Amino acid sequence: MCTAATYKTKDFYFGRTLDYEFSYGDEVTITPRNYPFHFRHIGTMTKHYAMIGMAYVADDFPLYYEAVNEAGLGMAGLNFVGNADYKGRESDKDNVAQFEFIPWILGQCASVKEARVLLEKINLINTPFSQELPLAQLHWIIADRNEALTVESVMEGIKIYDNPVGVLTNNPPFNEQMFQLNNYMNLSPQAPQNHFSDKLPLHAYSRGMGALGLPGDLSSQSRFVRAAFVKMNSVSGDSESESVSQFFHILGAVDQPRGCCDVGDGKFEITIYTSCCNTDKGVYYYTTYDNHQITAVNMYKENLDDSYLVRYPLIHGEQIKMQN
Numbered sequence: 319m320c321t322a323a324t325y326k327t328k329d330f331y332f333g334r335t336l337d338y339e340f341s342y343g344d345e346v347t348i349t350p351r352n353y354p355f356h357f358r359h360i361g362t363m364t365k366h367y368a369m370i371g372m373a374y375v376a377d378d379f380p381l382y383y384e385a386v387n388e389a390g391l392g393m394a395g396l397n398f399v400g401n402a403d404y405k406g407r408e409s410d411k412d413n414v415a416q417f418e419f420i421p422w423i424l425g426q427c428a429s430v431k432e433a434r435v436l437l438e439k440i441n442l443i444n445t446p447f448s449q450e451l452p453l454a455q456l457h458w459i460i461a462d463r464n465e466a467l468t469v470e471s472v473m474e475g476i477k478i479y480d481n482p483v484g485v486l487t488n489n490p491p492f493n494e495q496m497f498q499l500n501n502y503m504n505l506s507p508q509a510p511q512n513h514f515s516d517k518l519p520l521h522a523y524s525r526g527m528g529a530l531g532l533p534g535d536l537s538s539q540s541r542f543v544r545a546a547f548v549k550m551n552s553v554s555g556d557s558e559s560e561s562v563s564q565f566f567h568i569l570g571a572v573d574q575p576r577g578c579c580d581v582g583d584g585k586f587e588i589t590i591y592t593s594c595c596n597t598d599k600g601v602y603y604y605t606t607y608d609n610h611q612i613t614a615v616n617m618y619k620e621n622l623d624d625s626y627l628v629r630y631p632l633i634h635g636e637q638i639k640m641q642n
């Protein structure tokens with residue numbers, strides 16, 4: 319399971335948790351403006367916005383899981399198993415393979431508004447990257463500081479939903495996830511009042527009781543509700559460190575500790591990494607399962623007019639600061 323979220327203070331932040339039972343070899347990857355994206359069916363994109371994000375690089379192609387571009391647009395792919403459906407090629411459409419979708423949008427669009435125009439012509443096709451890397455069944459969140467949307471390629475075709483929460487998890491389809499929020503509209507960060515019965519002397523015996531009923535499990539529907547509640551009620555200062563800290567707290571609410579999600583064969587789904595990108599400053603912050611110190615890569619410290627990928631392997635292992 320994974321959870322993606324947006325957060326706005328002075329700057330706009332975009333990130334996700336990547337939950338899985340193994341890692342592909344994730345690296346923070348910067349694609350400069352002149353790196354040629356050789357797409358399978360729609361030619362080569364030789365000049366584009368620079369982007370930074372988490373990717374597995376195969377055959378010198380950045381297979382992004384999530385990224386943001388220098389214009390401030392972010393995009394993340396999350397598992398959508400059993401619902402994602404990619405199509406065959408169509409002559410009057412932009413035939414984009416699932417693994418090309420993030421570069422296709424972030425390479426060309428400065429905003430969600432611009433992405434909407436490209437999405438009108440898109441056909442997400444069923445071409446796998448390779449035999450070893452078959453199609454990933456995903457849906458996506460695309461967001462800028464003004465709005466967010468969710469894109470799903472399902473049996474009936476492409477669905478585009480406004481995403482007013484700025485959160486995405488996995489199944490079920492996004493419109494069903496959103497509908498579920500109706501069931502939690504009574505939750506509140508405030509202390510509850512007794513609406514149960516005026517004949518009973520009920521009282522709030524603990525802080526935090528306004529959110530009693532917020533689901534605590536790791537299912538994707540529950541994580542959606544929990545991340546939405548935490549994000550929508552989030553309060554922080556707007557400095558960089560306060561914003562980044564708060565962002566990691568929002569996603570901390572859906573963190574998966576090893577042992578709680580058994581996927582069989584002695585394997586457990588865990589939060590492999592958590593990311594938070596300042597889309598205005600091009601800084602990608604991350605923590606990993608076993609390294610809680612926030613590490614950051616600044617896209618603008620690289621030559622963004624270059625044509626070669628810049629890759630940073632993740633730093634693992636706890637960095638503990640001894641105080642005495």
Ligand SMILES: C[C@H](CCC(=O)NCCS(=O)(=O)O)[C@H]1CC[C@H]2[C@@H]3[C@H](O)C[C@@H]4C[C@H](O)CC[C@]4(C)[C@H]3C[C@H](O)[C@]12C
Nearest residue numbers: 319320337374381383395396397417451452453454488
């Ligand atoms: C496993 C990742 C999604 C994590 C997630 O949503 N887990 C939820 C588990 S569950 O359903 O809810 O059980 C996804 C997100 C992005 C995916 C990667 C990207 O799409 C890029 C390429 C795409 C290739 O087709 C496959 C390898 C791959 C490198 C993908 C591997 C894997 O499917 C990734 C890493």
